[in-house]
Amino acid sequence: MNEKTTIRRLPERGVDDRAVIDAILDEGLVCHAAYVVDKRPVVIPTLYARDGDRLLLHGSPASGLARAVRSNSPLSVAVTLVDGIVVARSGFHSSANYRSVVVHGTGRLLAGEERQRALDLIVEALIPGRLADIREPTAAESGQTAVIELSLDEVSGKVRSGGPKDDPVDLGTPVWAGVVPLRMVAGRAQAADDVGPEIPVPGYLSPYERY
Amino acid sequence: MNEKTTIRRLPERGVDDRAVIDAILDEGLVCHAAYVVDKRPVVIPTLYARDGDRLLLHGSPASGLARAVRSNSPLSVAVTLVDGIVVARSGFHSSANYRSVVVHGTGRLLAGEERQRALDLIVEALIPGRLADIREPTAAESGQTAVIELSLDEVSGKVRSGGPKDDPVDLGTPVWAGVVPLRMVAGRAQAADDVGPEIPVPGYLSPYERY
Numbered sequence: 001m002n003e004k005t006t007i008r009r010l011p012e013r014g015v016d017d018r019a020v021i022d023a024i025l026d027e028g029l030v031c032h033a034a035y036v037v038d039k040r041p042v043v044i045p046t047l048y049a050r051d052g053d054r055l056l057l058h059g060s061p062a063s064g065l066a067r068a069v070r071s072n073s074p075l076s077v078a079v080t081l082v083d084g085i086v087v088a089r090s091g092f093h094s095s096a097n098y099r100s101v102v103v104h105g106t107g108r109l110l111a112g113e114e115r116q117r118a119l120d121l122i123v124e125a126l127i128p129g130r131l132a133d134i135r136e137p138t139a140a141e142s143g144q145t146a147v148i149e150l151s152l153d154e155v156s157g158k159v160r161s162g163g164p165k166d167d168p169v170d171l172g173t174p175v176w177a178g179v180v181p182l183r184m185v186a187g188r189a190q191a192a193d194d195v196g197p198e199i200p201v202p203g204y205l206s207p208y209e210r211y
Numbered sequence: 212m213n214e215k216t217t218i219r220r221l222p223e224r225g226v227d228d229r230a231v232i233d234a235i236l237d238e239g240l241v242c243h244a245a246y247v248v249d250k251r252p253v254v255i256p257t258l259y260a261r262d263g264d265r266l267l268l269h270g271s272p273a274s275g276l277a278r279a280v281r282s283n284s285p286l287s288v289a290v291t292l293v294d295g296i297v298v299a300r301s302g303f304h305s306s307a308n309y310r311s312v313v314v315h316g317t318g319r320l321l322a323g324e325e326r327q328r329a330l331d332l333i334v335e336a337l338i339p340g341r342l343a344d345i346r347e348p349t350a351a352e353s354g355q356t357a358v359i360e361l362s363l364d365e366v367s368g369k370v371r372s373g374g375p376k377d378d379p380v381d382l383g384t385p386v387w388a389g390v391v392p393l394r395m396v397a398g399r400a401q402a403a404d405d406v407g408p409e410i411p412v413p414g415y416l417s418p419y420e421r422y
Contacts, residue, residue, distance in 0.1 A: 029296075029307065029393075032289055034245035034254035041252050043245035045291040045311050078243055080256040085240075087400070087416065090345055091334040092352035096240065100256050123302040133386055134301055141303040163403040175344055176410045180419045181398035182240075189298070191389040192374040199387045205298065208391040 129204030
């Protein structure tokens with residue numbers, strides 16, 4: 001971990017355990033990818049998958065992100081999961097519980113077989129179990145999708161969990177404090193209009209669960 | 212809306228209706244802010260509030276984000292809400308339903324009364340109703356927090372909703388397609404260990420609801 005990925009202010013929240021980092025990346029659905037154009041930053045949300053020691057980002061070949069990668073411009077990619085609201089006895093200590101990962105590096109655009117395989121991995125990251133039910137992508141479809149590979153060589157995590165860390169002066173005051181847990185939940189799968197009643201909801205969507 | 216904030220590839224998903232954009236910003240809890248250091252992008256998650264025509268970002272005065280603003284370096288800030296998984300009959304059309312906003316601009320660090328007021332707004336954005344229950348921040352606390360104001364002058368939104376847009380060749384195949392809705396839900400508020408039973412959970416947390 002080099003200087004850029006060292007947590008400066010809150011070392012107690014820094015995480016460099018790859019198992020923890022991988023679990024955050026595997027639970028997330030959307031990452032935020034930043035790149036530089038004309039000395040200005042641009043950040044966009046995009047779908048992704050983790051495959052071992054790399055992230056695979058999904059985008060349009062004409063997107064600014066793909067163009068940045070094509071010109072070897074560096075990226076910064078964050079995945080953040082919000083786990084709760086920390087309700088402290090002061091505004092200063094009010095916060096959120098979260099788990100986040102930031103990756104820095106220079107991406108690489110995949111092509112051919114590598115891209116095809118990466119697209120499969122992104123589908124499986126989004127909908128585990130889905131790949132067995134759908135056809136192979138056509139060459140035209142693959143060509144219309146950019147997949148960016150970003151190594152996890154330069155990666156760091158941050159985690160905040162637990163209750164408020166109130167100032168001693170506020171303890172014992174008659175003000176409630178604690179945590180409101182937050183989580184992402186999936187509702188019941190809703191069939192498209194043109195799906196007949198003879199086609200059941202696949203087992204991997206009833207319920208949809210990632211972990 | 213200038214060239215940078217015009218949606219290039221999928222105009223049908225671009226949104227410039229400020230009411231829609233404001234609703235996305237008001238529902239989000241965490242934004243991803245990108246800035247440039249030594250020609251490289253850095254993206255970090257942070258809490259924020261919207262106040263009229265500006266975002267208020269919360270951070271450490273020593274953070275890279277605050278330093279970037281101090282040197283008039285431009286920012287890009289994204290807020291993304293994931294509403295569902297789009298389960299199409301092909302990998303190519305598989306997607307996510309989402310609402311996102313990206314803001315570009317040069318931030319301004321607030322100080323004094325402006326910062327104090329902004330910190331209050333951030334607490335209220337995180338926990339609507341909370342401000343009436345907690346003490347004023349001390350001068351020391353305010354000094355330890357950076358608040359960055361970013362104008363919404365240059366803002367754009369993107370929304371995807373509804374079912375899969377399958378390729379005609381896949382319609383009528385015996386493969387289920389549809390949407391799995393996703394939403395963030397709050398659990399029951401959990402009191403900190405040092406909160407006695409005589410202190411009830413405040414009404415604004417039972418349940419915690421933002422909208």
